[in-house]
Amino acid sequence: MLWFTGLSGAGKSTLAHAVEEELYRRSCITFVLDGDNVRHGLSSNLGFSDKDRQENIRRIGETAKLMMEAGLIVMTAFISPFRADRESVRSLMPQGDFLEIYCKADLDVCESRDVKGLYKKAREGEIKNYTGIDSPYEEPNKPELEVDTGSLSLEECIQHVMSLLRSYGVIIE
Numbered sequence: 141m142l143w144f145t146g147l148s149g150a151g152k153s154t155l156a157h158a159v160e161e162e163l164y165r166r167s168c169i170t171f172v173l174d175g176d177n178v179r180h181g182l183s184s185n186l187g188f189s190d191k192d193r194q195e196n197i198r199r200i201g202e203t204a205k206l207m208m209e210a211g212l213i214v215m216t217a218f219i220s221p222f223r224a225d226r227e228s229v230r231s232l233m234p235q236g237d238f239l240e241i242y243c244k245a246d247l248d249v250c251e252s253r254d255v256k257g258l259y260k261k262a263r264e265g266e267i268k269n270y271t272g273i274d275s276p277y278e279e280p281n282k283p284e285l286e287v288d289t290g291s292l293s294l295e296e297c298i299q300h301v302m303s304l305l306r307s308y309g310v311i312i313e
Contacts, residue, residue, distance in 0.1 A: 141204050141233060142215040142301070145226060145280065146243035147272045148258065149250030151289035151297070152217035155243060158294055159301045163213060166311060171207055173200055174217040188269055194225050201229030208237065213310065221271045223278040239304060240283040243297075245290030247272055284308075 144152040186192040204214045230238040251259040262270030269275040
């Protein structure tokens with residue numbers, strides 16, 4: 141399982157889907173779980189309080205574990221702002237099967253990529269508890285990979301992830 145984490149606009153979903161395409165070309169069976177396909181179904185009854193965010197990540201972790209046990213390479217692209225929640229998901233997985241990938245980008249870069257205007261609404265007080273503005277994001281202490289998505293090209297980021305997968309024996313070349 142590749143667990144992409146970072147601020148909104150850091151490039152988590154973009155990178156996860158690009159890695160998925162690269163793995164598909166190599167005949168790997170994959171699936172990306174992200175806000176678009178989870179918040180509308182599996183977690184449609186949850187809001188964005190700390191408790192609801194924790195439950196959302198728990199559900200994602202359990203779902204990803206089942207998919208992984210079925211033989212898929214699962215990628216998740218969620219802010220997942222709290223270290224404890226990410227570590228809780230890690231504890232569900234066999235040793236070495238949870239690969240945390242920190243998509244690191246400065247807040248100003250993330251805001252510049254915000255096509256929905258959510259950061260602006262958060263700064264104007266229209267949205268409360270927005271991660272990076274009035275709700276914290278806890279950077280990973282020791283992710284398996286940190287990718288500077290704020291300055292590297294998408295292709296460079298993909299290559300970093302593919303190198304990680306090779307180092308863990310997920311793909312062989």
